[in-house]
Amino acid sequence: AEDNLRQMQKMDAVGQLTGGIAHDFNNMLAVVVGGLELAKRKLRLKPAEAGHHLDNAMEGANRAAALTRRLLAFARSEPLLPNAVDPDSLLRGMADLVDRTIGDQIIVSFAHKASGWRIFVDQHQMENALLNLCVNARDAMEGRGKLTISTGQAQLAANQIGECPAGDYVTVSVTDNGCGMTAEVAARVFEPFFTTKPVGKGTGLGLSQIFGFVRQSQGEIRIESELGTGTSVHIYLPRRILTEQEAAAEAPASEQLHT
Ligand code: ADP
Secondary structure (H helix, E strand, C coil), X not given: CHHHHHHHHHCCHHHHHHHHHHHHHHHHHHHHHHHHXXXXXXXXXXXXXXXXXXXXXXXXXXXXXXXXXXXXXXXXXXXXXXXEECHHHHHHHHHHHHHHHHCCCEEEEEECCCCCCEEEEXXXXXXXXXXXXXXXXXXXXXXXXXXXXXXXXXXECCCCCCCCCCEEXXXXXXXXXXXXXXXXXXHHCCCCCCCCCCCCCCCCCHHXXXXXXXXXXXXXXXXXXXXXXXXXXXEEEXXXXXXXXXXXXXXXXXXXXXX
């Protein structure tokens, strides 16, 4: 429970803005202002040096702009439009996209074991989340390895996983045999903007967004990782028993004619 609380606090966008982000942004502005001041001083006597300082200022401004773009993308959280979704069909629908994203040096295998159980999620965001996990796995395997995407069924006791109430859950797991993580990295991966990837490659927003999405969908996410061995990300989502309307909407058209 304490972990969850801490995590929700970390997800507090306002806290993030007033903390590290504002600090980073200020540093970038300092580079801009400093560069402009130096350029102004050298403008008449050493124009070449002035040009160099202007370039520095420009670079600082560009980095500040990139930061605000990332912030805006993060803040623009789309409203969830949940539906009863069959996770196995969802994965089947994504197979081509995953293959294309992953490249042909990585062996991708699927295991569909949710056997007709449904979850209640925004399908588009669920697909984005899974694709994001696949991209992380690809990066961790540096282009070659084995990626497994599997669904399953779990009966959880109350608080067995986080604060999930007792009941039936669909699990969706993405497993790679890539570089794995140290305990220090694993403890921080859900923090917005936490990344170990080079500047320009990672945003550090993928897992924090997935965390937010899963929690909003009444689920939980867990990471198992061992350095040098690989990583599994497990998502738990409550099983959705179809309402009559949902069942009717799913029935083939021929059956609907008779009701
Ligand atoms: P990004 O991918 O932009 O860095 P994420 O929030 O998706 O942002 O991931 C944060 C960090 O978690 C990554 O930089 C990486 O260090 C670590 N990570 C995520 N997925 C994996 C994985 N499958 N294997 C190893 N490390 C991972």
